[in-house]
Amino acid sequence: MRIAVLTETYPGEARVAATPDSVKALVKAGASVSVEKSAGLSASVTDAAFEAAGAKCVTRAAAIKDGQLFLTVRRPDAATLAKLPKGAVLVGLLDPHGDKDFAKACADAGINALAMEYTPRITRAQSMDALSSQSNLAGYRAVIEAAALYGRAFPMMMTAAGTVAAAKAFIMGAGVAGLQAIATARRLGAIVSANDVRPAAKEQVASLGAKFIAVEDEEFKAAETAGGYAKEMSADYKAKQAELVAAHIAKQDIVVTTALIPGRPAPRLITRAMVETMKPGSVIIDIAAGTGGNCELTKADEIVEHGGVKIAGFTNLPARLAADASQLLAKNFVNLAPLLRGEDGALSPQWEDEIIKGMTLTRDGAIVHPSLGG
Amino acid sequence: MRIAVLTETYPGEARVAATPDSVKALVKAGASVSVEKSAGLSASVTDAAFEAAGAKCVTRAAAIKDGQLFLTVRRPDAATLAKLPKGAVLVGLLDPHGDKDFAKACADAGINALAMEYTPRITRAQSMDALSSQSNLAGYRAVIEAAALYGRAFPMMMTAAGTVAAAKAFIMGAGVAGLQAIATARRLGAIVSANDVRPAAKEQVASLGAKFIAVEDEEFKAAETAGGYAKEMSADYKAKQAELVAAHIAKQDIVVTTALIPGRPAPRLITRAMVETMKPGSVIIDIAAGTGGNCELTKADEIVEHGGVKIAGFTNLPARLAADASQLLAKNFVNLAPLLRGEDGALSPQWEDEIIKGMTLTRDGAIVHPSLGG
Numbered sequence: 001m002r003i004a005v006l007t008e009t010y011p012g013e014a015r016v017a018a019t020p021d022s023v024k025a026l027v028k029a030g031a032s033v034s035v036e037k038s039a040g041l042s043a044s045v046t047d048a049a050f051e052a053a054g055a056k057c058v059t060r061a062a063a064i065k066d067g068q069l070f071l072t073v074r075r076p077d078a079a080t081l082a083k084l085p086k087g088a089v090l091v092g093l094l095d096p097h098g099d100k101d102f103a104k105a106c107a108d109a110g111i112n113a114l115a116m117e118y119t120p121r122i123t124r125a126q127s128m129d130a131l132s133s134q135s136n137l138a139g140y141r142a143v144i145e146a147a148a149l150y151g152r153a154f155p156m157m158m159t160a161a162g163t164v165a166a167a168k169a170f171i172m173g174a175g176v177a178g179l180q181a182i183a184t185a186r187r188l189g190a191i192v193s194a195n196d197v198r199p200a201a202k203e204q205v206a207s208l209g210a211k212f213i214a215v216e217d218e219e220f221k222a223a224e225t226a227g228g229y230a231k232e233m234s235a236d237y238k239a240k241q242a243e244l245v246a247a248h249i250a251k252q253d254i255v256v257t258t259a260l261i262p263g264r265p266a267p268r269l270i271t272r273a274m275v276e277t278m279k280p281g282s283v284i285i286d287i288a289a290g291t292g293g294n295c296e297l298t299k300a301d302e303i304v305e306h307g308g309v310k311i312a313g314f315t316n317l318p319a320r321l322a323a324d325a326s327q328l329l330a331k332n333f334v335n336l337a338p339l340l341r342g343e344d345g346a347l348s349p350q351w352e353d354e355i356i357k358g359m360t361l362t363r364d365g366a367i368v369h370p371s372l373g374g
Numbered sequence: 375m376r377i378a379v380l381t382e383t384y385p386g387e388a389r390v391a392a393t394p395d396s397v398k399a400l401v402k403a404g405a406s407v408s409v410e411k412s413a414g415l416s417a418s419v420t421d422a423a424f425e426a427a428g429a430k431c432v433t434r435a436a437a438i439k440d441g442q443l444f445l446t447v448r449r450p451d452a453a454t455l456a457k458l459p460k461g462a463v464l465v466g467l468l469d470p471h472g473d474k475d476f477a478k479a480c481a482d483a484g485i486n487a488l489a490m491e492y493t494p495r496i497t498r499a500q501s502m503d504a505l506s507s508q509s510n511l512a513g514y515r516a517v518i519e520a521a522a523l524y525g526r527a528f529p530m531m532m533t534a535a536g537t538v539a540a541a542k543a544f545i546m547g548a549g550v551a552g553l554q555a556i557a558t559a560r561r562l563g564a565i566v567s568a569n570d571v572r573p574a575a576k577e578q579v580a581s582l583g584a585k586f587i588a589v590e591d592e593e594f595k596a597a598e599t600a601g602g603y604a605k606e607m608s609a610d611y612k613a614k615q616a617e618l619v620a621a622h623i624a625k626q627d628i629v630v631t632t633a634l635i636p637g638r639p640a641p642r643l644i645t646r647a648m649v650e651t652m653k654p655g656s657v658i659i660d661i662a663a664g665t666g667g668n669c670e671l672t673k674a675d676e677i678v679e680h681g682g683v684k685i686a687g688f689t690n691l692p693a694r695l696a697a698d699a700s701q702l703l704a705k706n707f708v709n710l711a712p713l714l715r716g717e718d719g720a721l722s723p724q725w726e727d728e729i730i731k732g733m734t735l736t737r738d739g740a741i742v743h744p745s746l747g748g
Contacts, residue, residue, distance in 0.1 A: 014525075044525055044655030044682055126534040133535040140527050148522040151388075151418055151697040153514050155561065157554075160500040161507040161705040164698050180531075187529065187561050281418030281697050308418055323525035323655050324538050331535040 001031040001340070001347040004067025006060060007039040010074035012301070012315075014042035014322035015329060017071040017092060020053035022330035026337060027054040030345035034063040043322040068347045069340060071333050073326075075102055086110035089340065089349060091333065093117060093130055096361050096372060097263040103372050107362040112349065114359040116332065117262050118369070125355045127335040131262065132176050133328035138317035139180030139258065142285040143169070145317070146254045147188060149283045149303065149310050155189025166191050170248060171210070172269055172294065173258035174201040177287055181256045182208045190254065195245060197233070199224040213248050215240045245269075250277035255284045257294035263371060270295040272306075280308025289313030375405040375714070375721040378441025380434060381413040384448035386675070386689075388416035388696035389703060391445040391466065394427035396704035400711060401428040404719035408437040417696040442721045443714060445707050447700075449476055460484035463714065463723060465707065467491060467504055470735050470746060471637040477746050481736040486723065488733040490706065491636050492743070499729045501709040505636065506550050507702035512691040513554030513632065516659040517543070519691070520628045521562060523657045523677065523684050529563025540565050544622060545584070546643055546668065547632035548575040551661055555630045556582045564628065569619060571607070573598040587622050589614045619643075624651035629658045631668035637745060644669040646680075654682025663687030 003026055005018040016039050018026075023033050033055040037047055047057040058066075064083050070076075072092035076084075078101075084090065087110055094115040096103045106113040116130040126132070146169070147154055156166040169185040171178050174196040182205065185192045192210040194201075199220050202212040214220055219237050233241070249255060249270065255278075259267050266288030275284070275297055286298040289312075293299075297306050298313040305311075318325035339356050342348035350356050351363065361369045368374040377400055379392040390413050392400075397407050407429040411421055421431040432440075438457050444450075446466035450458075452475075458464065461484055468489040470477045480487040490504040500506070520543070521528055530540040543559040545552050548570040556579065559566045566584040568575075573594050576586040588594055593611050607615070623629060623644065629652075633641050640662030649658070649671055660672040663686075667673075671680050672687040679685075692699035713730050716722030724730050725737065735743045742748040 041682075044653075046654060046682070129534060133533055136531065136533055137527065140529075140531075144518070144521045147518045151695055153511065153695060153698050155514075155558075157510065157514075159507055159510055159702060160503065161702040161709070164701065184529075184562075187563060188558075189561060279418075280420060308415075308420070321525055321527060324527050327538065328533060328535040335535070 001345060002066055002068045003031050003033045004063040004070050005033065005035045005039055005055075006063055006070070006072065006076065006080065007036045008073050009077040009080055012319060013074050014319040015073045015326045016040045016043045016045060016322075017073050017326070017330060017333060018050070018055070019043075019045055019327050019330040020049045021327065022334045023050060023053040023055045025334045029337065029341075031069075031337070031341075032056070034058050034066055036060045036063045040326075043326040045323070045326070073329060075099060078105060081105050081109060081111065084109065084111055088112070089114065089347060091116065091336070091340070091359075093134070093329075094361065095263075096369070103361050103367045103369070107365050107367050110365050112363050113361040114349075114356065115361050115369075116359065118359045118371075120355055120358040122354070128332050128355065130329050130332045133332055134318040134325055135175065135177040135260075136180045137321045137325050137328065138287055139177035139256075140184045141317040141321045142177070142256045142258075142287055142314075143181050143184035143188065143254075145312055145314060145320070146185075146256060146283045146285050149285075149312060150254060151281050152253070154185070167253040168193075168251060169254040169256070170194065170213070170252040171256045171258065172245075174198075174205050175258060177260070178256070178258040179204060179208065181258065182210045185254070185256075186210065193248065195241075199233075213245060215244050246274050246277070249274050252278065253282050255282070256287065257284070258287045259294050260288045260291065265292040266294050268294065268296060272296045275306055275309050275311065278307075278309045282309045284309065284311045286311060286313050287317060290315035375719060376440055376442045377405050377407045378437040378444050379407065379409045379413055379429075380437055380444065380446065380450065380454065381410045382447050383451040383454055386693060387448050388693040389447040389700045390414045390417045390419060390696075391447050391700070391704060391707060392424070392429070393417075393419055393701050393704040394423045395701065396708045397424060397427040397429045399708045403711060403715075405443075405711070405715075406430070408432050408440055410434045410437045414700075417700040419697070419700070447703060449473060452479060455479050455483060455485065458483065458485055462486070463488065463721060465490065465710070465714075465733075467508070468735065469637075470743070477735050477741045477743070481739050481741050484739055486737050487735040488723075488730065489735050489743075490733065492733045492745075494729055494732040496728070502706050502729065504703050504706045507706055508692040508699055509549065509551040509634075510554045511695045511699050511702065512661055513551035513630075514558045515691040515695045516551070516630045516632075516661055516688075517555050517558040517562065517628075519686060519688060519694070520559075520630065520657050520659050523659075523686060524628060525655050526627070527563075528559070541627040542567075542625060543628040543630070544568065544587070544626040545630045545632065546619075548572075548579050549632060551634070552630070552632040553578060553582065555632065556584045559628070559630075560584065567622065569615075587619060589618050620648050620651070623648050626652065627656050629656070630661065631658065632661045633668050634662045634665065639666040640668050642668065642670060646670045649680055649683050649685065652681075652683045656683045658683065658685045660685060660687050661691060664689035
């Protein structure tokens with residue numbers, strides 16, 4: 001199995017799909033790994049480190065020509081795609097709904113494309129789940145960005161010149177990113193609250209020392225004990241909850257929104273009117289900026305200021321933590337690799353395996369993924 | 375006593391010398407306070423908030439014309455100085471050694487200038503000590519900047535895709551800024567070490583959960599128990615200590631240097647050769663960038679990259695935390711105010727008081743501060 005890792009072409013992408021550790025593991029399992037020269041620099045990995053781990057650092061053309069399995073962080077651009085050898089397997093966070101021509105281009109070029117976003121949510125696949133590994137870091141980074149944009153300190157400080165109050169941080173959504181954001185804001189000394197559409201998230205939020213913001217009526221209590229799966233709440237409940245959240249936001253210094261639905265526009269959680277109730281100097285970090293944003297005023301890759309409130313629309317928070325994000329993603333690939341090779345070690349994806357099946361966008365010239373009409 | 379607060383003219387300054395809380399306190403004590411319109415905006419204080427606290431928000435010309443006591447964060451520019459009424463008292467972080475013409479200009483204009491940097495280090499003056507209040511925030515902010523520049527996470531994270539190691543942070547200097555940097559890096563989950571020229575700092579560093587880096591020989595042990603005052607160590611000891619520190623830096627991800635000596639160039643702690651031993655992706659935050667830097671490669675107000683190591687030379691970290699920094703500084707002024715007024719509440723600095731005496735740069739047309747040859 002000849003693996004190739006190219007420099008990312010996606011705008012602003014700083015991650016790389018391999019690290020010295022992952023190269024070592026892949027080589028040990030019998031693969032050869034070619035890495036495009038300088039591909040790791042933006043993630044603080046030198047060519048020397050890749051070569052010491054057993055990779056060959058080569059030109060882009062050489063890596064493309066020789067590769068069978070292409071590991072990538074994001075969707076390569078059309079020019080790269082056109083050059084990949086027919087029959088090549090391409091695996092990465094391909095976000096096929098972000099470019100409607102992508103899947104067809106892969107199919108036409110005879111490239112078998114596997115999207116890490118569709119890793120099934122099953123126990124066996126957890127160690128391959130790139131959305132999870134990257135969301136975790138996005139949650140951490142969101143709070144670091146908030147602390148950098150905020151003109152005050154997070155922790156309470158008692159000084160000879162008086163006391164600095166602790167920041168109030170509200171994390172909207174208690175998924176992987178939200179839970180890490182809660183933990184990080186707590187570490188930094190903020191007073192943290194959080195919400196989630198799943199009443200069952202209350203326990204997890206509380207276990208991290210944050211306050212769960214919810215209208216705790218009979219309907220909530222019934223849903224809370226019904227288990228981890230989301231239950232559609234009544235329209236009446238949703239209205240009461242929205243009112244509570246709006247009142248809560250007005251008192252916050254920091255809001256981090258994490259409601260991201262892969263392949264679909266982000267739900268609107270914060271309106272312009274709600275921003276206008278916030279104090280000057282407050283900060284909103286919108287993790288969903290890449291798919292329209294959870295806040296009405298979010299602009300992708302901009303920091304908007306509205307009435308003194310900063311609204312940050314970073315579309316790629318993991319890339320702002322490129323070294324660690326690359327490390328975890330590369331590990332996801334290493335964990336996936338056994339499903340991509342045959343018993344003889346040659347490239348031979350186990351197309352019928354539930355995990356590979358779930359991820360496959362295109363195969364042998366055809367679009368096969370259900371979400372793409374395959 | 376008619377107090378005036380102007381918009382700062384110093385490049386990049388975002389702080390303001392008053393806040394609604396300080397205005398309230400000053401007005402309660404019988405003063406009137408004029409604030410230049412929009413002076414607080416960069417520190418997230420609106421004119422409305424100033425007015426609700428009892429200030430008048432006026433034009434710059436009106437504030438200057440009517441003022442007797444001018445509170446300022448930094449040295450005003452020459453144009454402003456030329457307009458201040460004769461006999462006015464100017465108090466702020468005036469850094470008179472940063473502009474050799476400043477003190478003379480004040481004396482020539484008949485302005486009585488008091489520099490907060492020279493607040494005596496006595497118990498009674500602690501609550502007026504602006505260097506201390508601002509250094510505290512600089513130490514916090516230095517670590518936030520480090521976390522934002524670092525391509526990895528600070529805390530150890532155990533995930534389904536493997537473990538992310540905790541960052542190693544080394545804080546050079548355990549004064550007010552250094553201790554807050556230690557506390558903040560610890561909060562964020564880093565493995566923290568620190569050093570200081572004072573062996574007695576070991577205990578404070580250890581009490582914050584950080585490791586003290588020092589050659590702990592007989593000389594060190596004798597100095598450690600000799601109390602808090604710096605004792606000049608032998609040349610032999612210094613050489614051994616420098617060797618230990620150099621070896622330690624090579625293993626660090628984050629280094630924060632805090633060796634700042636007011637009015638004098640910063641001591642050189644990190645050479646180019648030492649930077650070159652560090653891993654790509656490491657970050658140095660040089661708090662002393664404004665006075666030449668503790669690191670040989672530091673450039674003021676730039677982020678230099680050398681062999682993959684980022685060296686950040688922020689010259690005004692408190693201004694990057696403008697709201698809190700203004701709050702503490704304004705409180706320092708409130709605490710100083712009783713020494714600036716007579717029994718009738720009128721402006722009448724107690725020139726013979728030890729604190730006022732220590733701070734006075736110019737009085738009645740003459741340069742009087744010993745550090746300026748007065």
